[in-house]
Amino acid sequence: MNFEKQAEQFATQGYAVFERVLEGAALELLRAECDAFVAREDAKMDAAGVDRLDLSHRGKRYFANECQREVPALRGVLFSDTMADVCRATLGDTAYFFFDQYVVKCPEAGMPFSWHQDSGYVVGNGGPADHAPYLTCWITLDDATEENGTVRVIPGSHRNGIITHERQAGSNDLVGAPAEVRGVTVEVPAGSIVAFSSLLLHATGANTSDKPRRVYLAQYTSEAMLNPGTRQLRRNAIPLVQDGRQVTFG
Numbered sequence: 001m002n003f004e005k006q007a008e009q010f011a012t013q014g015y016a017v018f019e020r021v022l023e024g025a026a027l028e029l030l031r032a033e034c035d036a037f038v039a040r041e042d043a044k045m046d047a048a049g050v051d052r053l054d055l056s057h058r059g060k061r062y063f064a065n066e067c068q069r070e071v072p073a074l075r076g077v078l079f080s081d082t083m084a085d086v087c088r089a090t091l092g093d094t095a096y097f098f099f100d101q102y103v104v105k106c107p108e109a110g111m112p113f114s115w116h117q118d119s120g121y122v123v124g125n126g127g128p129a130d131h132a133p134y135l136t137c138w139i140t141l142d143d144a145t146e147e148n149g150t151v152r153v154i155p156g157s158h159r160n161g162i163i164t165h166e167r168q169a170g171s172n173d174l175v176g177a178p179a180e181v182r183g184v185t186v187e188v189p190a191g192s193i194v195a196f197s198s199l200l201l202h203a204t205g206a207n208t209s210d211k212p213r214r215v216y217l218a219q220y221t222s223e224a225m226l227n228p229g230t231r232q233l234r235r236n237a238i239p240l241v242q243d244g245r246q247v248t249f250g
Helices: 004-013 024-048 072-078 081-090 118-124
Strands: 015-018 061-065 095-105 113-116 135-140 151-153 193-197 202-204 213-221 238-242
Touching (some): 004 081, 004 193, 081 193
Antiparallel strands (some): 015 193, 095 213
């Protein structure tokens, strides 16, 4: 694949769109596992006797993470040729798999997600303040539209470093910019990847449609990220691209 245009846009604006790069069995696998992870989050809330855990809100939005640890078949996507190509076009010649997560907004009740940087969540949740910017691949399992709460971005905001985030009561969101900021709305078909820097300010709207909006997040770093103090590995650091060459295969 030749992603020269996307590489240039990522460097200048902090994000790039790779339309319809996942299809067939890979896309169907991601869709097939999604409902089970939503059910897992409901079960966790049942066990705790609550309707909110961290960023998940029952019947509204769900964040289910470290999914590849429970379903190894997902690694076939995470370490695929496609993801290696996207990483080379954005991160460069070195990429480690870092983190995966399903993000689901329920129909007619899907909550918005506040303006933030992914690096802001790393720091806000006790991670290293000096980590290198990393890559988020926002993989659409359904057509992502303004109606169902697609992602919005502020082009060029990745140049400002990690900014201060405030935790929002009620939603538990970390907020890095006022809600009234509009940004650029990115509408993409299913099977697309919106790739953005962990320093890019982005947000998602509410899902007002009659169907769920499902996304699978895959994140990659250019170096192993270590927790401050303990210097222990934070999340994962599995090589995918080294010296420009794909070294891990699903």
